Amino acid sequence: MGTGKRGLLAAAVSVVCAVTVLGAPGVAFASPGAPDPGPSSSATTSPAAGSSAPPLPSTASNKDLEAVHIKLEALYHDAAVATDDYNAAEEATKKQSAEIVELAKKIVAGQAKLDDLKDRAGAAARAQYRTGGLPDGARLMLSDDPAEFLDGAGRVLQGERATKGMIGELTRTQQDLEQYSKDASTQWQKLEAGRKTKAAAQKKIEKQIAAAEKLESQLEKEEKERLEQLERQDAQKAQTAWLDTGILAEINSAASVQGKRAVQFATAQMGKAYEWGAEGPDTFDCSGLTSEAWKSAGQAIPRTSQEQWKQLPHVAVEDMRPGDLIIYFDDASHVALYVGDGAIIHAPRPGRTVTLAGAGSMPILGVVRPDA
Missing domain, CATH: 1.10.287 (Helix Hairpins)
Incomplete structure (x- = not known):
């Protein structure tokens, strides 16, 4: 890991407790936007690598919670598109x-x-x-x-x-x-x-x-905890699979001056609540965070994740550098700021806060560079 990357991540890592910097395949962040895990659910290798979080007692089966998880993901995805x-x-x-x-x-x-x-x-x-x-x-x-x-x-x-x-x-x-x-x-x-x-x-x-919140409100406390574990496990599994490709060894570009400023801005917003349509200063949605981060760096970019994908220059994933934007899902409905070492800062969804997560924890559509 280069000293430049360590400097960029230092401030971000200091804000997040119990998060391990991604330096080698097999290590994963907590799921995007999930509350910081406690001692019994800290970030570990994915279930595919031979470990899993201990199950919590509940009246709902794992299958039931998986169905809830899938439904919530669909509802929040549709809300993101809207x-x-x-x-x-x-x-x-x-x-x-x-x-x-x-x-x-x-x-x-x-x-x-x-x-x-x-x-x-x-x-x-x-x-x-x-x-x-x-x-x-x-x-x-x-x-x-x-x-x-x-x-x-x-x-x-x-x-x-x-x-x-x-x-x-x-x-x-x-x-x-x-x-x-x-x-x-x-x-x-x-x-x-x-x-x-x-x-x-x-x-x-x-x-x-409202539909997502109603669905979540029907869960008992222990079920909500298990659902959060499930979200973390899915993100960890995806991140580990991404790292296991060896991609991190190919990503070694240093951040530009403007890229460093964008990362610094995003890092300073960690912990602030997600709010749809918000561009700060107290709340953000995903593209509100990235557009404001680059605005603070002196570069105006499109407001939405879809327009950021359409209008900004594309770069290969292996060529990305801190400050670049990673666009997620086939419809470009989510965007995050890459901060180096396989990590992103993003505003995940309603009910979550601006947080540090694994870059591979969601399906990557591509990468764009505002200051190409």
Whole structure:
């Protein structure tokens, strides 16, 4: 392990009790977001490696708890997907609102310009009326003075050009105002659609979380403890399988300056509660944490995990370095910040806090680099 990695993890490890730094295959973190295990359930090798947590007495069978675990995972996953939809709609409505404000400013300025041009046109018409209603060209033809004729010819030409210019400017200003109004109407329609999308996503999030909480509330205390053990064991098993591929031996890139700053920010948020749609400073969702971490490092990135996956440069898992973002699940519904030594910091789900976990404890879709 390089000294750079040790420095990056030092602060994180000091915050988390009973967590072993991943340095070799076969060692695993507690499951993402699970409470710190007590002496009887500390992080160990996975069941596949020959060890398991002692069972706790309960009226529910292991099969029943496994079914509950699967159902909870599905509910919280659907809530995470809906949270991404909500966050995307939130970002879109912010952008559309800002565009409407800018268009409104253009409309006000354009209307003022149009009023000024109309005043100038009116002044020209009034001046012509005061001279008997004859245009400059007609008065010029009636002149008997050659010098006045030649001098007047230049003025007439200038006046015609000015009149054409003013008419053209009036036309363009009117066209601009019409376009601004159409654009504002379009953005307003998008804004309304975005609000409906946000409302639908919020409804789905709240429904899924309420169903999960109701399901958990039906468990006895001992059943909840066994369920937490089950979650930890699943995460440990996945992490150990990932480490057993030897991948950690290939991951040795040092963090960039910005990457170090992002890791430092994420480390400072450990222990803060998960809240869907939150970007801090007191609560976070998964992509709220990663986007704010990189914002603190001076790099703006997309708000949602799906857009982070779509828009940021991809790197191979074996080439990732501290500060990179690991995207999880086939639908890119979760994201975490890689901190080195096979570990991540992430905001797992409702009911959990920002925590340190194994990078392989969930199915990895890929890795992106904000400062590539």
